[in-house]
Amino acid sequence: MKLATSFTSSQGQRFPAPDVSRGLMLLFIALANIPFWVVTTSSSAPSDAADTAWLWVRTLLVDHRAYPLFAMLFGFGLATMINRRVASGTRSYLSSLPGVEAGREPTSQEETWAREQATVDARRLVRRRGLWMILFGAAHAALFSGDIIGTYGLAAAVFAGWLARRHRKRAMAVCVVITIAAITTMYTMGSHLAAQGLTSAAAMQQGTGESSATLLSYISGSVTSWAGNSVATVLFSMVVPAMFLGARLADTDLLAHPERHRRLLTAIGLGGLGVGAAGGIGYGIWATGGTLAAWTAPLHEVMGLAGACGWLALLALYAGGPTADGRMTGLRRLASAVGRRSMTAYLSQSLLFATIFLALPTLTGIELHLGEARAAGIALAVWLATVGLCAVLERGGHAGPFETLLRTAVARSERRRRLPVPPVVAAPAEPATSRGVYDLAR
Incomplete structure (x- = not known):
């Protein structure tokens, strides 16, 4: 099944998995x-024993797993919105053509034109939505510099055209580049910190909080930190790959009808969480008082996407179908x-x-x-x-x-926007009369 419109069918049936997740x-x-x-x-x-136990749970199952999960659901929602806009827009443009309402069938050129205009509208909608999300995120960042709304808005605004036109090869290429950049950057930073002797979590946390001496200094520092982190997150984390992966899920019924794929989703859920947890062991050692190795941060980040896939699969199974x-x-x-x-x-x-x-x-x-x-x-x-x-x-x-x-x-x-002129439909040729056919035969 291809989700061509939205989470909701024409009868108002709602697929619960995306919402519950x-x-x-x-x-x-x-x-x-x-x-x-x-x-x-x-x-x-x-810290005590309870704190240490929770740190392990949070590191292996939550940290760097929650935001890729959020990004996948965000990408799924964007793709669904695009599918809905393209489908309804194509119908609207076709109905505006001369003679279509009277029963004339549109030509293939007209259908291509209508779908192209609807795709442009969908791209503009996603980009406009992304820009507004950046503004919402900036306002939120005055309170919380870890805001993710603006980050997702930035990703949507930048890649709106690729999402609308389904440039999957380009998306795969940029995901590979971003993953390599994330691994390289985090490994370099880890090596530098290890060389400086800042290898414990406690040492890293000293001085990392926002300045709260005055309200103005807190807000200015928070917004500045958010702006830099938003760009860095788009370029050097798994947010963009997760977004494109979620958009790809909109062309399947894995979230619309998870009850049809119980074995597959169970395997993804358990396997994804297992791989994600294994990739976070080194980071967990550091978070609970051990030393930081250069490879722990990049492995924790990349394997976080596997953990996010595991969570999404299990949450979809829990939500069930409509x-x-x-x-x-x-x-x-x-x-x-x-x-x-x-x-x-x-x-x-x-x-x-x-x-x-x-x-x-x-x-x-x-x-x-x-x-x-x-x-x-x-x-x-x-x-x-x-x-x-x-x-x-x-x-x-x-x-x-x-x-x-x-x-x-x-x-x-x-x-x-100014619409291009729709293709001209040639007038149907007049049928030849019997006399004309006879004359041609002669």
């Missing part, structure tokens, strides 16, 4: 982001509500983290001293709070406010 993926994002707040606010405490009545219950229903409001949930996480780690200590004078395990508990509580928020919005029939804002901004910023 996004909703549960945001828990991984919260777990991956909270170390930033702990380090930034100097809230860490001496039901006859389209209803879901329990955690699936809650996760789906979060997944359809993923931007709102993601930004709400930052607001809650800032309240806990910045606002409350300032107002109460209480200093936080958290270990890794307690910090993870706060991340879980924050995710549960966003689940409650999205459940309330779902019950009221409301979309996420930030999704609505982005959709409105993208729609209102659309500009008309």
Whole structure:
């Protein structure tokens, strides 16, 4: 089955796997982001056995696995949006041609013209959406320099044409180049740090937090750091390869009907998580107090994509395929509500983290001293709070406010373009009369 339109069929049936995966993926994002707040606010405490155990779990299964998973779902969503726009746009352009509404069949040249115009519209839509996401990310970066919305927006804006026109060979080539660049850069940095003697995680974290002496210095430093990190993430991480991989999934039914591919998805899920965990062992040794080897960071980064594939496969299996009545219950229903409001949930996480780690200590004078395990508990509580928020919005029939804002901004910023003239249809030749045929025969 080819997903030519969207997650939803003409009868309004919704495929749950993408939404449920996004909703549960945001828990991984919260777990991956909270170390930033702990380090930034100097809230860490001496580690104990529970902290060490959690560090191993987070390193092998969450860190550098959550964001590639997010990127795959982002690429899947972009490709689905493109497919929908091209299909509906082609029909619209064909219906505008003279004589088509009266029953005339369009020619192959007209169909090619209509599809080309629809593809251009889809490319412009993705690029416009990406540019707005960069702006949203810049605003978010004033609070959280680890923002990923702007990074994904940058990737969408740069590669909008390749996504719309399905330049798969070019995409594969750039993914290979980016992977090599990521490996080379991280290996070089690891070698340099090892040569300088900065091989422990504790030494690396000293002085890495944002300056919070004043509000202005925090905001300026955060936005500056975000801008540089966004470009570096696009060029030297697995975000772009993950995005193109997710876009390729939109041409399959692996996420639309995971119940049809249980064996394959189970193998990918267990195998991907296993390979990802194996690739993170060296990084885990460093994170729990060992020394940093030059090869640990690049291996952890590249194998993170395998781990992300494993998580996506298992989450799709958990979500299952569409039901006859389209209803879901329990955690699936809650996760789906979060997944359809993923931007709102993601930004709400930052607001809650800032309240806990910045606002409350300032107002109460209480200093936080958290270990890794307690910090993870706060991340879980924050995710549960966003689940409650999205459940309330779902019950009221409301979309996420930030999704609505982005959709409105993208729609209102659309500009008309001059369309090329459609191909001219030659008038049908008049049939020869019997007299004319007779004369020619003579």
